[in-house]
Amino acid sequence: MKRLLIPLAAAGLSAALMTQPVNANPSWATDDLLPKPADAYSAAKFWLDSNGAALRKATQYSLDVKDVPKLVSSQSKAVPDGKAGLTAPTGTNKQPAKVANVNLPKTIGKVFFQDKAGHYRWCSATAIQSRNRNLVATAGHCVFENGKDDVYDKWVFVPGYYQGKAPFGIYAGAYAFTAYDLDLYDDYDGDFAFVAVHNGFTLSGEKKVTGKEYKAWAGDKWIKPQEIDAKEFRKCLLNLGDCWSEGEDKPADLVGPDYPGAVLEKVEVNQATYKAAKAGKGQGFKFGEPTVEQVTKPEWDKYEGLGVKGDGPDKSGNYTITHYYTQKWVKPGTSRKYFMPEYILGVAKDMGRLGDVVGGQGFAWNQPMGQTVMAFGYPADPHPDGDKAYTGVTPKYCYGKTGTKTYQVNTFRVDTHQVLKCSMTGGADGGPWLMKYNNGKRTGYVNGVTSMFHDNDENNRIDYISSAYFDGEVADVYNKANYATTKSLVGPNGELLK
Template structure:
């Protein structure tokens, strides 16, 4: 950041506790996202309902690809902000020895609704914290233009095509740098979000009306259509039933009426003979129809057609039809309500489910770094090599100096050569990567994308430099407490 701080207490990369000096004035801000269990349940249900339809509808958050910036110039080696420090990762599960990169279980997508009502997503990761409930992502993936927080903010680790294998984690509180929140300054483009316990929707259950009324979680009434007789019995038994609409008769109309339906009307042979051909009310409806019938059908027929019996005793009826154009009437419909509750399953704390990456600050530049994310946007030239469905990564050493760029007031970003496009924003920059353990130390998050050689393709990405001020923001988020949303029976907790 631009402001200089009192140096931090000494700490090495393997340190597990944070030590922070007193500051003259706080440079962090805290904002509520969805702190109440009832609202958090509603936010999660919004994304999970209809087999994750809202998740699938979401598109990557990005600005205009044609405005991809260039790096203006390089700055200093790193901000003069004290000695390096770190806190170790929590266990995330071993991937075993492999020549390929083991994707960490901690990474996933953050989903939210912007002011225009659009469903959007970015990348993010679970990070080590005291209460195992913390997500780190880009600040612009939590704060809309550095101002208000986005609505219905959730984190889905391991997201894949509408599926939430480890559950969905609703944001309770967001922490970011004061300069991002106040000035939309991307030198503070990071956010730490404390999330509630995750949960999954575990199906539905039909219950009595009494159980339905007492249920505090998701619930709805499913209508079942009844016959008129079933409806009368339901009323007599004081059941939950109702009717809709009313009975109306069909009306004769012309064939050009917008609601006209063609029916056939049986007439006598004389009436058929007098009817005109063509299209119209009362005109002939095809040729007469002669059909063989049984003796019972023959004797029962009282219509205007003709009956005949040949010498062999075969019985036939000939019917004559004319056109009948009608506007159909309506019929009253009858329904019974079935009381249904949505059952949810608590998936526990985020860090317990997928682990958490470590956190590092004031680190040397030019370190080997792994950057993960879900790129999806096309390059400025229109080429779209990424789908956003599966996570990708870039690997390499960051620049030896911090950089500046005109876009978003960037003055002290670290930079990495990488061709990932927007959608990857918010994804973690991990140093000291252990491929077997799938862990490292978060030393940045993807913030800005660059076309530095002017060929209309993204070739670099940058992150805010994680310094002592970042550590201070993290430390505030580290102590944020959240809660379980649903109980052991899937009920909503208050």
């Protein structure tokens, strides 16, 4: 997809940003994900279909490296490139002020996407406050494949994700914003992204309609073949209805018992024919031993079939008929089947804007090092020693202070990552680092997103995670994403909007 190094909307940009030198590299880049409603709806439905089968099939994104990336201390602090700033979170439902355990925010969820190899992947993410209440924060490598190559396909966000369920709906990505250096040079100092998403929706069932209603429907729809008999088929044709037939009427053929696909049937014969038949396997051979059937006196009196009636009631007062069978080996025939269409509409429900449904975390930039943060994510990868401590099913968290020095990761062109002591593994990529976290309101300020995982003491266990330092350039990217406008995909009647 073509990269557009211009904002989606210029309204509200500062004069300083608008007067940037013509030849200066911008600090940000943007890509289209699924801006068209039809494409966005199709992608979201892909993940929701069959009770979330694709969601459950997806596996966590893992960095394509042989060894755990090494941290190298830069022995310096990240230098803010301007004044520190905060953008307040937008609220969710109020929670009790005093809570014994940490409450997991409703804003936390997974982003799902398909990579170039066709694999279904996921990362962690959060809803973040924005002007249009439509923004998701995650790692850049969870949106841009290999940084400069392109964006992932079928990109969606599912807040509150749990075992294939999307309790607050599914939100298709429209536009992605990231650091210019990540987009162009695969530089993980800019490994973050903000994605503007369309209104969420959920599938709320189906309904049968007429052919006319089916043709007029702009949303999801399909035809279920309804089998009918030959009489109904002829009536349908006379009325110029939409009906069809499949197959042909073809009788069964007698074949030998060794014919490929031959089917054994039993044929009732009289006693003399049965006695004359051979034992074993073959056309016309005996089919097992004679079968004795117990019947009532009236049934015995009226019987005129091939079987042999008993002489009358036995000692127990029962009447019997003895039946004789021979083998019949056939190649099964076929019969023509007749169908008429049953028109079905898939009805979707608009969930509204992301921020209106789950709220949005605040945003912080140019903050001092050593901040106390809560880092959330869905870890799933095993540790380097093979121990799989997490399942990726539910979100986990780490609590602590970020390092007071920045670190380098040479294999990923990192010069100034901030670090946090934490044992979460891959799958937590893109999860937010929330400073000033309010345990009652479940809100804080995004001051980083998990980028990489490290074994600092070299004991084959992840013990640190790292994030880009959120400075003024990150705020610049956020500012562009903040003004992106997105759409409702589903109308009031569940129809797809254009």
